[in-house]
Amino acid sequence: MAEPGSAVAPTGHRPENLPLAALLTTTAFFCVALVGTLAKVSGQYTSTGVLLLFQNSICLLVIAPIALRGRRTSLRTNRIGLHVLRAAMGTACWYALFLAIARIPLANATLLTYSAPLWMPLIAWVVTRRRVPIPTWLGAGIGFLGVLFVLQPQTRTFDVGELIALSGALFLAVAMMSVRWLGATEPTLRILFYYFLLSTLMSIPIAVLDWEPIAGPGYAWLMGLGVAQMLSQALIVVAYRYASAEKVGPFIYSVIVFTALIDWLVWEHTPTASTYVGMALVIGGGLVAVRARRPVA
Structure with a gap:
């Protein structure tokens, strides 16, 4: 997935400018929120598989x-x-997110999918068997408590859209980790090229099996979807020229705020009190986790 916050810094850093990097990164995540918004609108004119193909091919x-x-x-x-x-996990994540936002409010789908950083300590421990610092586990625990506030399993059953969004979070977590591994040897342009090439190829059979004719207005929305995705990646790459990934990474959670505002203004989905609490816990737990020390052997 061309996941936000996961692009690696290009060679040749400019002098650090954290305010500029923060502005660029926040703007990038606003574009990510637009991707979800445009996908929800575009879904009225064609299938999820076609959305995925257009996003990647553009x-x-x-x-x-x-x-x-x-x-x-x-x-x-x-x-x-x-x-x-990376391409397989990214493609699976976007497909899951697009399916989810067609079934549940945009803000809930985005919040659950972008809980991905909370899953990363567990995945890292399973893959590497290296000790994860206690503050990282603490942050993940706080974030998962926030997910429960959003899901409210004690008062109702899971919606299939919520389960799909949570599966997307796992795919995104693996995709983000794969980009970190690639970043050790691969330049940014190569990573982006192979991601979009491979994800486009992977999207073709999905679009063929899930094909629906595109209604007239749908083409404009699909073009906007691809442009918003490309802008998000370009802005992240530029931001990483002015500050390290560790410093701008926490801004990934701004996408949750942006989508909540869009969901409220466009679709009049007013977040409940428990959703507000859940958002705060997911964002707070994520910040604790990413600020913790790196795992030690």
Whole structure:
């Protein structure tokens, strides 16, 4: 997935400018909120599979000429397996999110999907068996409590859309971790090129099996969807030139605030008191987790 906050910093940092980096990153996550909004609108005109294909192919059309105009050797990679993993998890995450927002409020779907950083300590422990610092577990626990406030399992049954969004969070967590692993050796442009190339190829059979004709107004909304996705990635890459990923990463949670506002203003889905509490806990727990020390052996 072209997941927000996961692009790696390009070589050659400029002098640190944290306020500018924060502004760029927050704007990038506003674009991510627009992706969800445009997908919810576009879903009225075609299928989820077609949304996914348009999103990825438009980004590929933008990034491919930039990547191919340089030396072909710049696209050579010895980590194609990780690129495939990242693309598969990203594609699965976006598909899950698009399915979820067609069934539940946009704010709830986004909140549950972007609880992904809370799952990362558990996934890291399962994969590496390295000790995870207690503050990280504490932050994850606070965040999961927030998820329960949103779901309210004690008062009602799970909606299938909520389960789909939670599955998207797991896919996103793996995708984010794969980008971190790729970032050790792969430049940003190569990571983006392979992501959009592979995710476009993966989206084709999904779109074919899930094909629905696109109604006239749908094309404009689909174009907007792809442009918003591309802008989010470009802004993140530029932001990382002015500050490290560790410093701007917490701004990922601004997407939850933006989608809640859009959901309220456009679809009149006023968040409940428990949803507000859940948002605060997820954001607070995420900030605690990402600010904790890195795992030690």
